[in-house]
Amino acid sequence: MxxxxxxxxxxxxxxxxxxxxxxxxxxxxxxxxxxxxxxxxxxxxxxxxxxxxxxxxxxxxxxxxxxxxxxxxxxxxxxxxxxxxxxxxxxxxxxxxxQDTLTNLAAGVWITALRPFDKGDVVTVAGQTGKVNAVGIMSTELLTPDNTLITIPNKLVWGSVITNYTRMPTRRVSVDVGVAYGTDLDRAIKIAMDIMKGHPKVLNDPEPSVVITALADSSINLQLRAWTKTEDYWAVKGDLTRAIYETYMKEGIEIPFPQMDVHIKEMPR
Structure with a gap:
């Protein structure tokens, strides 16, 4: 040949x-x-x-x-x-x-320039939540906690509200719990405070607190508020939720479930 x-x-x-x-x-x-x-x-x-x-x-x-x-x-x-x-x-x-191609390219440039998030940050963007895996020329990749890869066009990322959960070094953990009407609130609040102050990963500054959030139909709602390092957020939230339940049960403080009292009135014949 x-x-x-x-x-x-x-x-x-x-x-x-x-x-x-x-x-x-x-x-x-x-x-x-x-x-x-x-x-x-x-x-x-x-x-x-x-x-x-x-x-x-x-x-x-x-x-x-x-x-x-x-x-x-x-x-x-x-x-x-x-x-x-x-x-x-x-x-x-x-x-x-x-024109989506050029729009996505321009949005990618703005994202990398202004950096509303970095690689590894956990964000909610365009209705999706996950860890930022990469920002490409055309799209942004998020990795969900169950290891699902989500690809979002850059123009949707840049054009939507971005919630960054891990950008700040500390976060406030909020745990809601309800106690029955008639409960000694001072005692219930003191127990909750002792639980938070006794946790090794709860920060002393800002100081933890307990607030009454609502007088609900079946309970008085309390909220435990404790500050911790961002990387310890979920561990602290899980620990406090379990501890408040077990301690209240041990101390005889009732955590009521939603209920409705029905009164039947007999009509005269």
Whole structure:
């Protein structure tokens, strides 16, 4: 087989095909190396991991486009015509009103620039709750507690309210409990305070407190409020919930359940 003779129905020579494949393979390897080096270099700076991840993905996309253009050029096709064709396709997409790609890209830039969250933060955004896994060029990835990966377009992330549960170093733990009417409230509150002050992960500043939140139909509702480090939030909440129940039961303080008294009045015959 002559390497410089065009193949039938294809119009390119075996040499051009081999060169194109070599460019794609070498380009893929070089891109991986360059992006990896770039990423390691950024990690040595003070840039947040979220920004490092975004810039690495952006560089990767640019390099892959360059490799594809080189491969196309090796086939004997003018790069200028390819760029012109791509521009025409983009113009067609925009003409049909599908600007989501550019909107998501711009939103991704704003997210990484203003950083309403970092990688590893637990957030609620666009109605979804999870740990931030990555912010890409087009979308943001959240990982839920049950290990489900959720992908949200960046424009929805940037255009919605973002609740960040782990940005602050401390959080207040609130535990609601109801006691029966007639309960000695001073005693019930003191027991709750002792439980919170005795927990090793509850902070002394701000000081824990107990407040009466409602006089409900079947109970007087109390709320235990204790401050702890953000990473200890769920452990402290679970401990306090269990401790208040067990201690109240032991001390004879009734925790009533919702009930309704029905009085039947006999009608005269």
């Amino acid at each position: 002559e390497m410089d003779k065009p193949l039938p129905y294809v119009g390119v020579t075996p040499l051009q095909m081999a060169t194109t494949v070599a460019i794609l393979v070498i380009g893929w390897v070089v891109t991986k190396i360059l992006v990896g080096t770039f990423k390691r270099g950024l990690k040595k700076t003070k840039l947040p991991e979220l920004v490092v991840e975004f810039l690495s993905r952006f560089l990767s996309a640019l390099l892959y486009v360059a490799v594809i253009l080189l491969a196309v050029s090796a086939l004997g096709i003018g790069v200028g015509s390819v760029v012109l064709s791509i521009s025409a396709v983009i113009g067609l997409i925009l003409g049909f009103g599908m």
